[in-house]
Amino acid sequence: GSQKERSNHKTTKEFSSFLSSPRFPPIMSPVTATLLRHRLRHLRHQIRLNSTSVSPPPPHFNLPLNHPTYLIWSANTSLGKTLVSTGIAASFLLQQPSSSPPAAHSTKLLYLKPIQTGFPTDSDSRFVFSKLDSLSLRRRIPLSISNSVLRSSLPVAESMRRSLKVSESGMCDLNFSEEKTVTGAPELLCKTLYAWDAAISPHLAAEREHATVEDSVVLKMVEQEMECGSQTNVLCLVETAGGVASPGPSGTLQCDLYRPFRLPGILVGDGRLGGISGTISAYESLKLRGYDVAAVVFEDHGLVNEVPLNSYLRNKVPVLVLPPVPKDPSDDLIEWFVESDGVFKALKEVMVSVYLERVERLNGMAKQAGEVFWWPFTQHKLVPEDNVTVIDSRCGENFSIYKASGDNSITQQFDACASWWTQGPDPAFQAELAREMGYTAARFGHIMFPENVYEPALKCAELLLDGVGKGWASRVYFSDNGSTAIEISLKMAFRKFCVDHETLLSLSEDAEEKKHVDVKVLALRGSYHGDTLGAMEAQAPSPYTGFLQQPWYTGRGLFLDPPTVFISNGAWNLSLPESFPQTASEESGTFTTRDEIFDKSRDTSTLATIYSASVSEQLQEYSESSQSAHVGALIIEPVIHGAGGMHMVDPLFQRVLVNECRNRKIPVIFDEVFTGFWRLGVETTADLLGCKPDIACFAKLLTGGMIPLAVTLATDAVFDSFSGDSKLKALLHGHSYSAHAMGCATAAKAIEWFKDPETNHNIDSQRGTLRELWDEELVLQISSHCAVERVVVLGTLFALELKVCFLVRKVPSRDAPGRRYFHAPSGKRCIPHEWPLHVAGDLPPVAR
């Protein structure tokens, strides 16, 4: 064992007996239960292992789908995975010529054992190789066979008396191989990709033999070796090591390691006493990672385990039972394979038919989608079938998409759309959220909300008030999405306004009289607050609010033109709207850094006075225009107008606006649906803006990009304006799934995950903000490009607007890898709310 291994062992051992450990000074005794828990927490941090750190994201891959490929999983070690692989191989390769016409194309089975420990004593690929050799002789069906071992640890190489160059990771290119060729015969290719000497778990063997391999390297290797060209009569088996959740060489559990491929699986179950439990749990671990299992197969031990298994699986996954395996170690198992032939034939047929059904479904999906879906924000007439993305799954930020055209394969694609709006969690977080979802559904299902409390809702509310609402909010109102959160915030603000201005409004009980009071919002032109009517009414007219979209829209607001800031020609610029007095334009100009824009010292600048005067004047003008018209709420998207075109509003202007409204007792709403939860580098944009709202709305990233949930936060003063002796004074707004447990649980998880430097490596733990994610110099360079109109960079946001002349050709919706564009919807040319087409880490070609 290495030094590292021993030290791990020691630390964990200490943990189990820490109560008597001298590391805890006597002053902490006697140990109370609470203290103990604190100690546990403390200790937990200490023993946090490096192996828990996130490994680099796997490279984008390409999985051919022109033949079936299966992962062979097992509920535990030694349940006969390799026997099953061998049986499938025999059934696939050694068909009686009578049962099917001689194949025009060659038949090939590819058997991969990516991870092999205990080598060479244990070599599963050699087992398959030699058994197929024997079976081919016995059945008198010729077969070409080969077995090779590609890489190994040094001890393996030494035991095989090979002297090889050891790579940095400690692995050797062993390149051992043996073969028997029969021209024209079906072909068996067996390959062990990585081999270690010790017969222990791969993560221990890798450590002991100083021969590690990164997850991404294993995946890349498997991907390469799975490639079989365009031959059609091929079956590929990838046999895992140990149980489904046994660690791979890096320590990543194998079910997590292979997750990006999401290959369908065969689960080798356990027919022994207790085997029902192990088989079901293993099955659940696979499903909980998004795998499909085509069949369960196990050795009969006379306990009829298939009965409860079939019952559990509701007969939707076939359960196959193999005859008992001879116990005599000298038995060559050939008779057993003969006896098992029927079961393996059935298994093979299931594998082929599940594969064919999957491909058939994938092939039909784009067409089907075009016939039954009505996509949001989509002119269907402009979406040809070829343009429909067929998504097989997601792993973290990447989709696995199916491409029928050309090579008929599953490839990975970065999820650009979510990167703007809902963010894709990384694979580790996705797996964590999936477990949380399963747990929450099982524990709570859904609970309707009024007058009760349950852990996820309470925890979520506590985290919100201690996070984005800290220092001002004291109440959380749950709803389902950004639009409903906005509708609720307007109801809150108007009520608060009515209560504060009761005399002014002379609100009597007479409903008729009230109808003459015209309450409006104060909002900025270009801001966007959602698609339900109430949210629409709070925004200025735009293509989304036209008569043909919703004839009821009237635009119930006083809409101001905001000054904006952006980078162009290598500097931050301020642009004042035309409505401002001529004299103000002298104040517009450039900033050296972005920090300067957010500097609170600007509050005393001439520009602040100009802003203030302008706002005052417009409010004055409006209130004079009609006796019945009142501004009852201010609603803003702080700092960035998201869907409206990724425009950055001068934060000084918004701060002045907030203050002017405060002075007039007009409630202030921050619409943080887009900007909240780290989108702009801070948990709440209120921190960036330097002032607090009375009401704020959050959604989108709130749940880490998993599931709809929205909240409207409010101050005590707003809450109190709904207090009274009558239920009619309460806020009568709700949805059946308000504060649903699933949403609250994921939100609580996401809030903690994004905030914690241990799980979010982009958090600057000193400042409590995100690190700067964009290279400043490069950004300035891009902004100087002749094709670039403007750039906005803040937090996770990089928005680039091309000049009109460069937008003549519509950017094709899916580009070849390596040709990607930064592309934010342009406020000028595109429909501003258009779903963005491209975001990626590459440089836009235009800027090169």
Added chain:
Amino acid sequence: GSQKERSNHKTTKEFSSFLSSPRFPPIMSPVTATLLRHRLRHLRHQIRLNSTSVSPPPPHFNLPLNHPTYLIWSANTSLGKTLVSTGIAASFLLQQPSSSPPAAHSTKLLYLKPIQTGFPTDSDSRFVFSKLDSLSLRRRIPLSISNSVLRSSLPVAESMRRSLKVSESGMCDLNFSEEKTVTGAPELLCKTLYAWDAAISPHLAAEREHATVEDSVVLKMVEQEMECGSQTNVLCLVETAGGVASPGPSGTLQCDLYRPFRLPGILVGDGRLGGISGTISAYESLKLRGYDVAAVVFEDHGLVNEVPLNSYLRNKVPVLVLPPVPKDPSDDLIEWFVESDGVFKALKEVMVSVYLERVERLNGMAKQAGEVFWWPFTQHKLVPEDNVTVIDSRCGENFSIYKASGDNSITQQFDACASWWTQGPDPAFQAELAREMGYTAARFGHIMFPENVYEPALKCAELLLDGVGKGWASRVYFSDNGSTAIEISLKMAFRKFCVDHETLLSLSEDAEEKKHVDVKVLALRGSYHGDTLGAMEAQAPSPYTGFLQQPWYTGRGLFLDPPTVFISNGAWNLSLPESFPQTASEESGTFTTRDEIFDKSRDTSTLATIYSASVSEQLQEYSESSQSAHVGALIIEPVIHGAGGMHMVDPLFQRVLVNECRNRKIPVIFDEVFTGFWRLGVETTADLLGCKPDIACFAKLLTGGMIPLAVTLATDAVFDSFSGDSKLKALLHGHSYSAHAMGCATAAKAIEWFKDPETNHNIDSQRGTLRELWDEELVLQISSHCAVERVVVLGTLFALELKVCFLVRKVPSRDAPGRRYFHAPSGKRCIPHEWPLHVAGDLPPVAR
């Protein structure tokens, strides 16, 4: 083995070799993959087992929380669950007097083994009993100990030479017991509840020994035996049998069997090779059923399995390692227990502190909730802290709620609220949905929708168009809740109307001109369509639409008074609104049966003519009232006005209304948010009404009561009215989580589950409707009670309105069991949208 067992075995065996089975006639060969799959499906039905049928719901229980109780789980058999129980017991009972002052109250450990097979050779309760006896002697700490075995199979009773009466289920009251009492000493009570002779899985033993026991009986027994009075220094251990997912005596997996109690657990893991995988999978199976695991503990086999386990658990659950257990069978393990004392002490402390934290949290939740939540539809001033329901979990239709007052316990309560709106799934379906949620989150997370396709969305859309949309709908528009679905439906309808009436509206490109066109909805007074502004505008004025709720509401509709039907005084009555001509009242009267009301032959009745004339007249009057006013859509809740007070509208009137609108090319919207998906006994109310809409909205039950999702279905003609060369003509409405995978996956599952007579036993498979759920005679009786104003009974709905005089006292919000009311919100007295207080299966006391 019994006949049944052998036949099961045989059937499943056949399954594994069915390809060569003579049961398939030769005409079906050669077997193609597709055919094979069909055969599989066919066969699956044949081998569907009785054991999969749902067992009766567990009785409501009461779990005391004044001491910790833990389930002892294991990743597999023979991993030392009983050693762990013994160690915990020793650590709890055999404290050195020096380390803690002599307890004023007695210390007691209760060890329960509900299910024991292999008895009496294997008796875990006897093992704990005898080891504690030895350890007490060795440590010289006096102990009172007892061991008893309550019930057993006949073979067990015979082997113990007892002749006992065998009950119907085959179990005997064995009542064996042994004890050693030391006055004032700590106490150990060991109990085996049910024992079988064969050392096999309980479900097999129960079958072979003809001694079965229902799940609910096991639970009741465990509940009784866990009761320890008000003693405080008590620890209770309930040790399971086999692995976490090993079947119990009825065949139900133990993790499902004990789920209603949701006791916290200790997981005994596996320290052997392959044990990491088994331990993690077992842990996941527990979490996937909503259990909390306080600690993982396992025997050291020198493989450092705790390292990857700690890494997986992110150090949030302690992992404790026990020293290797001596292999020598003659070893009495006493030395081992001494050696393990530190680990068990730590484990015990964790158990106590996790328990204390849980109770502390539960105690504080009601207060916390009152301070941070802003509940929907709730006047907070009227909700005292005592009234807040603290919900620990849900199992199917029941909550587990925490009651701090009095006995400090977890009790079960029927979820009346969900029974009106979102329905609680049964425990089996909840578990199934939880697995589906975990799988979907892991496979897809969330996928933003435009221009792509993924399985859950496609499958959900297909099921909708083949189900509730069958025969008319061809497009599915996804959104997040009923309100948004309604907003979308209005946008669709208005567009269709505008396209159909282009000339009439003389819609030019001039936006100013359009503003003079006043498009309204036609709706029924008393219908309710949601809380966002657009949905509010489509309903008649009510307490929810007042100026103080939303000053923007104007009520953009022509609202008609509908005729209603209801049962009173033992008969179905028709009540016409006052607005109808005097002559019409002659037509109102009674119906003999409900079917008569839905009879299509009424279309040719005089009343139909009266309805038609009335609708025509009102439409005519309205269109004459203003040149610019147009009715652009009809929106109705078919048959039942849900939130508006559970009023049943005469279906003939709604059918006439639909026809009148059709004749005028006014698009028809069915708001099936409340009525859809079997609420009224049919999947879609369109079937009940006997006519089809152009657009329909669904939500609530769509996802089986789990998670928010809504859909708006539309005809091709409606869809086509958005087609054009410009994106501006598209329906520009969407939410970030439109068609989220989680919602679509649960919806697909729920649609299938509710429809399938195999999973929904209330489906009348012949008629494709729900069976009649209410006793007709009883309903008529109730309606004749002097306190009853009206009753409406349809599908799952039983709504009862009390007469005003009986509503003076507000029904207390949580009643003692056995004193429940059927109580639908009254349209007259209560605020109609009030969350209903009570629904249950018992008879209302007033009607007795």
